[in-house]
Amino acid sequence: MTEALFAGMDQLFTLPTMATMLLGVVAGVIASAIPGFTITMAIVLTLPLTFTMDPLQGVATMLAVYVGGYSGGLISAALLGIPGTPSSVATTFDAFPMARSGQPGRALALGIWSSFFGALVSAIVLIIAAPPLAMIAVKLGAWEYFSLIIFAMTVVASLVGKSMLKGLMTGLLGLFIATVGADPMMGVARFTFDFDLLANGFPFLVVLIGIFAVSQLLQEVEDAEQTKHGKQLIPANVAFKPLDALRETLTYPINLIRSSLVGVFIGAVPGAGGSIANLLAYDQAKRASKTPEKFGTGTPEGVIASESGNSATSGGGLIPMIALGIPGSAVDAVLMASLMVHGIGIGPRLILDHGDLVYGMFMAMLLAAFMVLVVCLFSMRFFLRVTDVPRSVIVPVVLVCCVVGAFALNNRVTDIYLLLGVGVFGYILSKLDYPLAPLVLGVILGPIAETNLRRALMTDENWTLFFTRPISLTLLILAVVSVAFAIRHRLRQRHTAKPA
Amino acid sequence: MSPQSSSQQTRSSDRVADDDTRRANALAHLLLNGALVVLFGALFVQAGALPSSMWEPLGSGSFPRLVLAVLMVINLGIMAQEWRRYRGAPRASAGLVKRWMWRHRLALGVLALFALYIVGVPMLGFRLASLLFLTLVQLTLGVRRPRSLAIAAIIAVTFSFGIDWLFRDVFIISLPRGPFG
Numbered sequence: 001m002t003e004a005l006f007a008g009m010d011q012l013f014t015l016p017t018m019a020t021m022l023l024g025v026v027a028g029v030i031a032s033a034i035p036g037f038t039i040t041m042a043i044v045l046t047l048p049l050t051f052t053m054d055p056l057q058g059v060a061t062m063l064a065v066y067v068g069g070y071s072g073g074l075i076s077a078a079l080l081g082i083p084g085t086p087s088s089v090a091t092t093f094d095a096f097p098m099a100r101s102g103q104p105g106r107a108l109a110l111g112i113w114s115s116f117f118g119a120l121v122s123a124i125v126l127i128i129a130a131p132p133l134a135m136i137a138v139k140l141g142a143w144e145y146f147s148l149i150i151f152a153m154t155v156v157a158s159l160v161g162k163s164m165l166k167g168l169m170t171g172l173l174g175l176f177i178a179t180v181g182a183d184p185m186m187g188v189a190r191f192t193f194d195f196d197l198l199a200n201g202f203p204f205l206v207v208l209i210g211i212f213a214v215s216q217l218l219q220e221v222e223d224a225e226q227t228k229h230g231k232q233l234i235p236a237n238v239a240f241k242p243l244d245a246l247r248e249t250l251t252y253p254i255n256l257i258r259s260s261l262v263g264v265f266i267g268a269v270p271g272a273g274g275s276i277a278n279l280l281a282y283d284q285a286k287r288a289s290k291t292p293e294k295f296g297t298g299t300p301e302g303v304i305a306s307e308s309g310n311s312a313t314s315g316g317g318l319i320p321m322i323a324l325g326i327p328g329s330a331v332d333a334v335l336m337a338s339l340m341v342h343g344i345g346i347g348p349r350l351i352l353d354h355g356d357l358v359y360g361m362f363m364a365m366l367l368a369a370f371m372v373l374v375v376c377l378f379s380m381r382f383f384l385r386v387t388d389v390p391r392s393v394i395v396p397v398v399l400v401c402c403v404v405g406a407f408a409l410n411n412r413v414t415d416i417y418l419l420l421g422v423g424v425f426g427y428i429l430s431k432l433d434y435p436l437a438p439l440v441l442g443v444i445l446g447p448i449a450e451t452n453l454r455r456a457l458m459t460d461e462n463w464t465l466f467f468t469r470p471i472s473l474t475l476l477i478l479a480v481v482s483v484a485f486a487i488r489h490r491l492r493q494r495h496t497a498k499p500a
Numbered sequence: 501m502s503p504q505s506s507s508q509q510t511r512s513s514d515r516v517a518d519d520d521t522r523r524a525n526a527l528a529h530l531l532l533n534g535a536l537v538v539l540f541g542a543l544f545v546q547a548g549a550l551p552s553s554m555w556e557p558l559g560s561g562s563f564p565r566l567v568l569a570v571l572m573v574i575n576l577g578i579m580a581q582e583w584r585r586y587r588g589a590p591r592a593s594a595g596l597v598k599r600w601m602w603r604h605r606l607a608l609g610v611l612a613l614f615a616l617y618i619v620g621v622p623m624l625g626f627r628l629a630s631l632l633f634l635t636l637v638q639l640t641l642g643v644r645r646p647r648s649l650a651i652a653a654i655i656a657v658t659f660s661f662g663i664d665w666l667f668r669d670v671f672i673i674s675l676p677r678g679p680f681g
Contacts, residue, residue, distance in 0.1 A: 190550060217610075219607075403618065407621075408671075420618045
């Protein structure tokens, strides 16, 4: 372990890697400060730029964008009342009133410190939790792996969106999309209908870009007509006192640690993420507060809870990815892709086969947290201006970058045609309230699920082993429980929504 | 999960809350899910023709068939739910489709330009197609004043010729050149 740690640090602390990480942090903060530009989009657009880097440099740069992105969402949330990313929704509850009451600098500084501590706690938990979990995971057989994916899919489907049926439908659709192209075991062409376009299947990055960037941008165009922003609330001079804010942040240590741990836990659950973590951390802080009535009026406790909660999901999300090879969110899926592009297989053996890379990633998380802190503290006044970028610029520029990203992946024009098809389909699904995240996870997990199912039955044709092997059975029971809980929760919601 | 999900949910709830579109929304579901059931059914049959293997009990078609079968059941379940909503919703007022198209004119316009752009990239080359696309979308989204037009032109040139240069000369990835190379 120590050897791998030092090898990772050796690769990480080089000038090119640290320079690209710094650029990544700046890009992440700027991108997320722009309303409508999500962290996922920023990560997706960074990916093609990492193709020519070595694996650790590439993934460290993307981690820098990721960690920077969680802090950037704070800026527009605090100053405009518009969450730069959905993971900053709860930040608007108190940071915005605080800013409007004449203390925008205090709101920003509190948010920056809380984000830093959240990211720090999550990196520490990641370093402690991921390696032992991976050691257990390498002992899992094909039965357990298949059951684990079933569990992950049911959790995702039940957490995202308003209808579990729709979540399951898009998740399974993702599993099906992954079957188009060559069969992973025998190489037989499936559902290609002799079209060149489909011969290589749907590259999951093309699906990811189409689903998360193209359809999301079209939604942004719709919203642009309804919301006008960027004109009213950015003060010319922001009094920015970071040391006072640090002292104030540290006067709420329990809130800070609790919210960070909520963020780590939510981040580690496949399907959950920053958008849930910030609200849950905020809710917990309000319940535990001696002055809950002040929440929503500009209390520092609310800002600390939301920002530490959402930033902590960055490290939490890496736990299942590194230990189990299951991405916790779309962002983790792109991180996975950046390693796969370099021919590095993701799964529990990652930490055994590429220990230097994994420990390098851990250190990159810590380094990125420090970089974000320094960059934000020293350049906050500059970043305040980026919230002014209009959607008429963001939309076409990001669409062009999407096309470049889809093309550069394999240098194939057919991939950009697929991008258009997937983007339009994703837009239709989102208009009909289908959650899109399960679809992308389905595409990623599909080949893993199929390979393990077939491998399990090749080893032993007895299918009851899925139910008699203890870990496999436990995972399947958990899958049923997660579905049952989701149904119960929705029935309760429906019951309370009905008028008495 | 992803940061997008909550924004999607917020927007969705706004849409669903609109009484006038409830029936149309249910109808759209019925049409989409109905079409998907038919498609999945056809693919299920096609998957049955995929070769099996002598080395394993499951052939190439088994896993897709399993997934497609569950997908058909779920889609039928969604259709049953939506059918109830369709029956229970008030009749939509006349001209709803027109109003919907008008409300989404910008998104549909950008989508149409994006489709043309995708088709244009191999034909015109990345630089020229991107330059046209960036200019037209910015104009579509309301750039009118001289200062904004100048900024739009700078952005169009930077993100067409600039990206092409970055990928060709720095990352050694050649984007489609087209006849104007």
